Amino acid sequence: MCDYRALWSDVVLIFPILDGKYPVKNVDEKAYENVYRHLSYVGNIDRLTAIIELETESIARNILAPKFWKHFCLTSGESSSPQHKSLSDSYAIGALKDTNALFSHFVEAIEELYNGFQCLQEMKSRLMQLSKNPLLSAKLKSIQTTLHIAMLAQLPPTFNSIVSDFYCLHFRLFTKDSYQASTTIDSEVFTDLPCVGCNCDVEQCCCVKLSEMVKSSNFKLFELGLIDRLAGSALTALIKLKIKEHITDTCLGIFDRSHLKQLESWINDTVMTWLTSIFTAPKSKKDILPEKIPDSVQAFKVKLTYFMYETFAQNVISQFFSIIIDYPDSTLAIDDLRICMEKIDMRVYLTESLRSSLEARILHPGVNTMDILTGYVAAIKAIRHLDSTGVILEIVTAPIKDYLRKRNDTVRRVVTALTEEGPTDLSEELAKGEFVKEGKEAGLDEFSNWENWEPDPFGIDPNILHINSSKIIRSADIISMVVDIYGSKELFMVEYRNLMADRLLSQLDFNSEKEIRNLELLKIRFGESLLHSCEVMLKDVTDSKRINTHIHGDGNCNESPLFDISALIISAQFWPSFNKESLQLPEEMENEFKKFTSAYESYKGNRTLNWRTVTGRVQIIIEIGERVMEMTVPPTQAVIIYHFQKKNVWTLEELSTLTKVPQSALRRRISFWQNHGLISETEPGVYSLLEKESEKTQFEDMNITDADEEDLESAMASASDQREEELQVFWSYIVGMLTNLDSMPIDRIHQMLKLFASHSGGVEFTQDELKHFLQRKVREHKLLFSGGVYQLAK
């Protein structure tokens, strides 16, 4: 029998792991022969194989893995701020291992692990050699797998930070060249800065050394087959971070350039080359041709490109408000975003972020209506460029519309913007006038044009789509979008008519050509019927001029006239209703008007004139003392001062009865003359003329333009008054309802009336308007309101 002890020592010599050691010594062939001979004799080779396998596993599990992970656990306390640490420490030049503690830890750990791995690998190959059984290799688990199992079972949670620190450095080293190329700092200045790669002073730059270390570590990891498991997630996180940083660095706030191309090439050139260099570490860089890029990297690239698009799109979207404001200049940024949106579904994110930024930036009381409108128009243009279907537009601009609807000067602003030059370009848009025809045709041909039908884009809440599913609305042009704020163009046209009436009445010498041009443009867009009254109004003005010249030229009426009269003769049915102010003229004045009226009557048979004395302009000359003033004032003011000719002191009451102007209004009118220093209120309610020149100083300030301030008051009935008149139509319905049903809450009344309204000319009104109306009726004691319901007053 052989010596078992000698045999065992031979076995241990070949497989030192059986003794718990693993630095491998070279063994000569004789020992193999010896062991093999003996073992095969005993028939114990299989058992030895099993033992070795067990031992390998236990070494991997109990020694290698814990040791490897210990490197990470040791630093886990410090690694809470790895970035910070590596930065602050890096200035201590000293030994390389001290400059980047985490970095060196990682290198060390890999070194050890690799050694262990190689030893185990050796064990396996020796076992193979010993057993001389080719099938054995298939039976044995690969050492890699064993090691993986052991290592991953003991994965500590903090190792990622170290790994990412390692690769962060690697990335810095890698991009150093391109960074230096891209920085335009003078080379002299550059030497004073720490090296971008290793953060050391340039003279002591250790980049090359570091690169070597990194390369070898990578190679070892690759050999171990651990690179994906160990570094994968850290790498992904790192690269994502780098992409984000890169996008923020290069694209933030720059909208007049396209960034996508440049970003894509950055991903390709920098990131992918770097990744490839990690995953194919053993080969030299020159060997790596594009087609040789491993599959894992290729898959990674797809993911990263996607991520890049997403990050870029998010970046653009977060600045979309500024893009909107810069619109015509930011077209390229929108183009970029559009490309991204084709690849990634960002609609919901876009609409939400845009909605909130719009709300934060323009939809608050601090912004004036014109600016909101400007923003709205810009948003329409920009978003239309992004998405031609108009769905995003519809959703994003809904809050703007809601908000504008709440502002009471919106209509007026829109109309002003339409007719005057302004920041919104609405007037330009109106002048174009092409879009509408296009839109109309598309709308009419919806059925015949079915072949060009396109489904609505996905990713949008179908409920929203449902509300405005009409394609016609969505393909409408900017002016229609603006007018759409109120849901109907009628309201806009009414407001346009009011504004025009005011303009025509206040500037009696108005620029008719411009008005007619605007009117024609609006007619193209909104149709003749809505603007019919405006047309009549303009015609009234031109007709009036003709009638005036005719009457003035006619000899019989102006024998010794007191003053010249020219009239704006209006067709009352087509003008907005006037407010109810009135003014009684002195008799001699009235006679002049009567003369004019009779001249008119004889000129236009069977027709007569109703004068609206409050409105108009009077040119007067006031001679007081040595002063002579010539000015243009509204009729009421003229009549007041005219009365002061006969009597120097008037009480408010006397004047009021004489002119039939209510005292409060009269007081306001008199204050015009008080401002001019002609009249003063000597006692409350008593006014007297100031004939002396002692108030001369006040006269100096007097300016004819002062008269215009008063004129800003509109001669027309206010919009709410007109509205109430419209609602008056429903009063009989309301009375009927309440008689039958006794008492009703407002929402039921509103609902019922809406039913009627649809039959009677389609007067639209909101519940708020109805509430105002009903409350007025309550004040007039026609209704009772209690407990949330309205009742007829008995």
Place this chain on the structure above:
Amino acid sequence: MKVTIKSWTGVASWKWIANDENCGICRMSFESTCPECALPGDDCPLVWGVCSHCFHMHCIVKWLNLQPMNKQCPMCRQSWKFNIH
């Protein structure tokens, strides 16, 4: 003090001198137009019958054309004759 009025630009609305507000045929106000017209006044005048009823000219002409036999005033059924002033 002496106040001289040099000129006065006033505003007036014109009105037909008629014994009614609305045209008995189209029910529109006289100062408005008949359904076919766009511009009121000279372009859509009123006419009076000898029976003193008046209508938009276009309305009554249309009405009369629809009466094959005896042309009557739609209000009082007297035979229609234009009252030329």
